Every structure is written in C-alpha cells, then in structure tokens.
Amino acid sequence: AQSVAQPEDQVNVAEGNPLTVKCTYSVSGNPYLFWYVQYPNRGLQFLLKYITGDNLVKGSYGFEAEFNKSQTSFHLKKPSALVSDSALYFCAVRPWGSGTYKYIFGTGTRLKVLA
C-alpha cells in the first residue's frame, strides 16, 4: 500500500536552532514529493517540492528538504528556526507513472518554536 509517514506528532525546537521534520514514504513508481504548511484556520500552503535532479531542494521561508531515495525519506529542514515557523507541517507524495492522480498526505507534524 502506498503511504506517507510523519513519525513525530510534534517537534519542539528553540528559536535560532536548526529544525528537522521527518517524512518517509512508500510508493510504487517514482515519487513527486511535497511539503505544505498549515497555519490555524487556514488551508495548506505549498513550501517546496522534489521532482527530479538535485536531492536538496530549496523552498519558501528558508526551508529546504533532502530527498534520499535509498532511505525513501524527504525530511524538511531549516538552519535557523523562527517563532513564526510554528505551524502544522504536512508531507505529501504523488506517485508518478502509476496512473493515480491522488496526493497521499502524511498525518502532519506540529512544529513549536520556543522563544
């Protein structure tokens, strides 16, 4: 079965410290990978995506993510966290070439950046 796992329900980090939000996936075919952020009472906002090419992709607000094919992971990172980064983060995958047009979302990780 195709799935996305975000193993941590919540991640706490001090402001100014680096942050990592983990995501692993299991899909047939090559994956398109995405990260989204959700602020309270809002929809999801696109942060970044991996399609092909460089394993390190850079996105909005200073976030980046590293695609690791052997570990089937796509962890979200930021070198220096801000209090305003506190939000709910979702990893999503769309298996390319499998005939499905669905995006599979993880269950989300709540990031709390402490001042």
Added chain:
Amino acid sequence: GAGVSQSPSNKVTEKGKDVELRCDPISGHTALYWYRQRLGQGLEFLIYFQGNSAPDKSGLPSDRFSAERTGESVSTLTIQRTQQEDSAVYLCASSLSGTGLGGNQPQHFGDGTRLSIL
C-alpha cells in the same frame, strides 16, 4: 481574488440536514480536489476532478456524499442527511493539471469550510 475561494467559511447545521459546500478554484486550474480534515488529523482524499474527464470518486465515504464540477469552474460538495461524524473541515485544492508531467504541480488550497453537525 487570486486564490482558491471556499464558502461558507463556517457552517453549523442539525443532524439530518443537507449541506452544500462551494469551491471556486484558481482560474485556469484544470484539476480540483476535495479533502476532509478531522480535528487534529491529516487530510482524507474525497474526490478529484480533471477537466471534463470522469471524476475519481473513490474517496467518498458514503453515498450521502456527492460532488459536481462544471467544466473547469466552480465545484460543489453536497452532504445529504448529515451525521455528527461528518463534522470536519472540508478543504478544496486546485492545480494546473493533475495528469502526466502536470502532476508535479503543487496544489493550491482554500481556507476550508468548517462544518459542525449538532
């Protein structure tokens, strides 16, 4: 506006009533998705529209749920005979294309409709 618009933003109704939720996608976006997000949970796929093709309804949880979209414009999600377990935020998203290489396009989400069934 430039983004995906959903209405109403909040809906409170009594159990057993029908509700209709509306989504205005970004102009030119051929793909449209509906999701359900229960409190504290992830996104549950409901239905997908791509242009004039037959929709993928595989995520609809019961025959009380239905959705329509005319061409590449507005979509409505209808829930008949609402139950308390239907209480959730219903999110709509659109993208440039859902097919082939277009599948690398990110989805643009509306702010959702918060549905509460009393």
